[in-house]
Amino acid sequence: MCGIVGYVGTQQAAPILLEGLSRLEYRGYDSAGVCVEQNGVLKVEKAKGRLQNLIAKTENGALLPGTLGIGHTRWATHGEPNDTNSHPHVSQNGKIAVVHNGIIENYLELREFLQQKGVQFASQTDTEVVAQLMEYCMGLPEVETVSDALYMVLHRIEGAYALGILCSDDPDHVYAARKDAPLLIGFGEGENFIASDVTALVKYTRDVVYMDDGEVAVLGRDGVQVYNAMELPIEKEHHHIDWEISAAEKGGYEHFMLKEIMEEPEALRRAILPRIKDGAVVFDGLMLDSSCYDCIKIIACGSSYHVGMVGKYNLEKLTRMPVEVILASEFRYCSPIVNERTLAIIISQSGETLDTMAALREAKSLGARILSIVNVVGSSIARESDDVLYTWAGPEIAVATTKAYSTQMAVLDLLAVYLAAQRNTISAEEANRLTAAIAALPAQVEQILSSREQIQYYASQYFNHDSVFFIGRNLDYALGMEGSLKLKEISYIHSEAYASGELKHGTISLIEPGTLVIALGTYGPLFDKAMSNVIEVKARGASVLALTTENRREALSSRVDGILTIPETELPLLPLLGVVPLQLFAYYVALQRGCDIDKPRNLAKSVPAGVFYGSTRFRLPGRIRFSLRMLSECGMMKKTEKGVFL
Numbered sequence: 001m002c003g004i005v006g007y008v009g010t011q012q013a014a015p016i017l018l019e020g021l022s023r024l025e026y027r028g029y030d031s032a033g034v035c036v037e038q039n040g041v042l043k044v045e046k047a048k049g050r051l052q053n054l055i056a057k058t059e060n061g062a063l064l065p066g067t068l069g070i071g072h073t074r075w076a077t078h079g080e081p082n083d084t085n086s087h088p089h090v091s092q093n094g095k096i097a098v099v100h101n102g103i104i105e106n107y108l109e110l111r112e113f114l115q116q117k118g119v120q121f122a123s124q125t126d127t128e129v130v131a132q133l134m135e136y137c138m139g140l141p142e143v144e145t146v147s148d149a150l151y152m153v154l155h156r157i158e159g160a161y162a163l164g165i166l167c168s169d170d171p172d173h174v175y176a177a178r179k180d181a182p183l184l185i186g187f188g189e190g191e192n193f194i195a196s197d198v199t200a201l202v203k204y205t206r207d208v209v210y211m212d213d214g215e216v217a218v219l220g221r222d223g224v225q226v227y228n229a230m231e232l233p234i235e236k237e238h239h240h241i242d243w244e245i246s247a248a249e250k251g252g253y254e255h256f257m258l259k260e261i262m263e264e265p266e267a268l269r270r271a272i273l274p275r276i277k278d279g280a281v282v283f284d285g286l287m288l289d290s291s292c293y294d295c296i297k298i299i300a301c302g303s304s305y306h307v308g309m310v311g312k313y314n315l316e317k318l319t320r321m322p323v324e325v326i327l328a329s330e331f332r333y334c335s336p337i338v339n340e341r342t343l344a345i346i347i348s349q350s351g352e353t354l355d356t357m358a359a360l361r362e363a364k365s366l367g368a369r370i371l372s373i374v375n376v377v378g379s380s381i382a383r384e385s386d387d388v389l390y391t392w393a394g395p396e397i398a399v400a401t402t403k404a405y406s407t408q409m410a411v412l413d414l415l416a417v418y419l420a421a422q423r424n425t426i427s428a429e430e431a432n433r434l435t436a437a438i439a440a441l442p443a444q445v446e447q448i449l450s451s452r453e454q455i456q457y458y459a460s461q462y463f464n465h466d467s468v469f470f471i472g473r474n475l476d477y478a479l480g481m482e483g484s485l486k487l488k489e490i491s492y493i494h495s496e497a498y499a500s501g502e503l504k505h506g507t508i509s510l511i512e513p514g515t516l517v518i519a520l521g522t523y524g525p526l527f528d529k530a531m532s533n534v535i536e537v538k539a540r541g542a543s544v545l546a547l548t549t550e551n552r553r554e555a556l557s558s559r560v561d562g563i564l565t566i567p568e569t570e571l572p573l574l575p576l577l578g579v580v581p582l583q584l585f586a587y588y589v590a591l592q593r594g595c596d597i598d599k600p601r602n603l604a605k606s607v608p609a610g611v612f613y614g615s616t617r618f619r620l621p622g623r624i625r626f627s628l629r630m631l632s633e634c635g636m637m638k639k640t641e642k643g644v645f646l
């Protein structure tokens with residue numbers, strides 16, 4: 001996902017922009033660029049590939065003097081990754097520079113309109129349309145200010161955007177606008193910032209404001225003014241970032257992924273301990289009466305969806321409420337049966353995944369109550385939910401999620417116990433036992449981490465396999481889904497997860513001598529059945545690496561080629577412990593294979609949707625209603641079968 005940084009102040013902008021961009025590298029990108037204003041001229045440098053190329057090209061920004069600028073890491077959507085298509089995009093007369101995160105859906109129509117007016121485009125991107133349209137609007141006789149032009153552009157573009165804009169005629173301000181893509185403002189002393197993500201700013205300021213959809217911000221050296229969609233100045237709530245910059249640095253580890261796995265005990269303590277008081281689960285501020293709901297829909301993508309799979313087993317078992325777990329990307333298209341008696345649990349690390357966001361809005365529009373489990377404080381999903389349970393895992397930089405996954409699951413486990421206790425579907429004794437077991441999880445994860453050499457050993461044995469199958473039943477099946485995703489996303493080994501009982505319905509034909517099967521047998525009640533599947537695949541020559549609990553090691557040792565174990569815990573909590581060896585296994589396999597672990601190919605940390613959702617128009621600001629006539633006159637008014645509308 002693209003990253004944006006903007007700066008206005010008294011320091012040299014370029015080094016700050018480059019530093020900020022380096023903090024956004026984890027989001028995924030394939031080119032980078034910066035633009036700095038110098039004596040009324042906008043100077044741009046771009047480089048394909050790693051940010052390091054841009055840093056070298058600009059001598060760490062020294063070749064771009066100036067105290068006002070914008071920077072961008074681009075994840076190519078429209079047009080291949082190259083210097084021309086990289087941001088910032090500059091308008092034809094060189095006076096407007098734009099960085100953009102999102103997709104302008106009607107860019108072809110606008111491009112055609114501008115080409116008819118004689119505008120020559122340099123790139124194939126949707127973003128360049130914004131720069132050229134800004135220039136066009138600035139040239140209209142009734143436009144007096146950059147803001148006027150910006151509102152006019154926002155009114156005309158359709159899609160999702162976070163925008164950072166410079167205009168050389170106004171060398172004291174950075175302009176910003178947001179709709180369905182994250183953007184925040186950082187406040188400093190005599191300097192102010194914009195960024196897609198707080199990690200880019202935390203070195204400079206901890207005082208931030210999250211922009212909302214439809215808002216425009218004008219940042220100067222001495223202050224920032226935010227306007228709503230009606231162009232009215234508004235006051236925004238300030239948030240204080242309380243984590244240290246070291247949380248977003250590697251801290252001596254070779255990779256963020258390993259650092260974040262090692263941080264899991266601490267992250268789990270933050271997620272769990274404040275929510276247990278006097279042996280019972282409490283969620284401060286949560287007023288949730290589960291008798292108001294007939295069912296639960298868990299909605300998420302990727303690993304967060306896998307947390308939801310575990311949640312389905314546990315919530316149904318403990319609360320006796322029907323639970324459906326649905327991929328966010330499918331939710332809008334499956335005619336979901338949702339109404340005001342539905343509790344929708346939305347799970348997202350980033351809080352910005354657009355498919356998840358779109359599903360949230362759909363569920364909300366159908367009347368569901370939205371409870372989200374989110375890591376990034378102040379993110380879009382958190383802000384649009386009725387209730388938020390933060391995971392407090394701290395910044396997660398590696399693309400492959402680890403500590404966020406574990407803390408999401410811990411919060412969902414706590415929620416399951418909380419709801420079950422409320423509904424009297426478990427006894428007080430069982431609630432106490434489960435709560436105590438949840439509180440013990442951080443120390444048990446520490447125990448698993450302390451024996452990671454053994455996992456590293458197995459990774460060295462199996463790293464050169466081309467194809468791996470994860471098999472398990474019930475909670476072990478859900479766990480296998482995550483183990484398989486972790487392995488494939490960072491090591492590029494083809495991997496599948498199956499419910500063991502499904503093997504004989506087709507998949508077993510793929511098992512041949514030497515195939516690696518990772519057999520998950522942590523779930524005691526189905527251990528014997530898991531064993532029978534191990535025997536089946538062994539009989540066909542598979543190499544089997546098993547994961548089980550400590551007291552079952554003996555029962556397995558003669559039947560498999562390798563064993564990993566986790567400590568004993570209550571049944572619903574097994575996947576939270578079981579995932580840790582699987583995360584480490586994937587990490588060490590990828591390390592052996594020399595993969596780019598923190599930034600796997602083709603993947604971004606936060607995934608925007610390709611298709612825009614929700615209302616497609618920016619509302620017309622009251623103060624520039626004159627633009628109605630002007631837009632019509634200059635042919636920018638959109639015509640439909642039903643007439644002309646804005």
Ligand code: AGP
Nearest residue numbers: 302303304348349350353400401
């Ligand atoms: C897993 O390692 C991935 N990072 C990915 O599957 C991720 O869980 C998914 O994209 C959802 O992201 P979110 O939790 O930020 O919404």
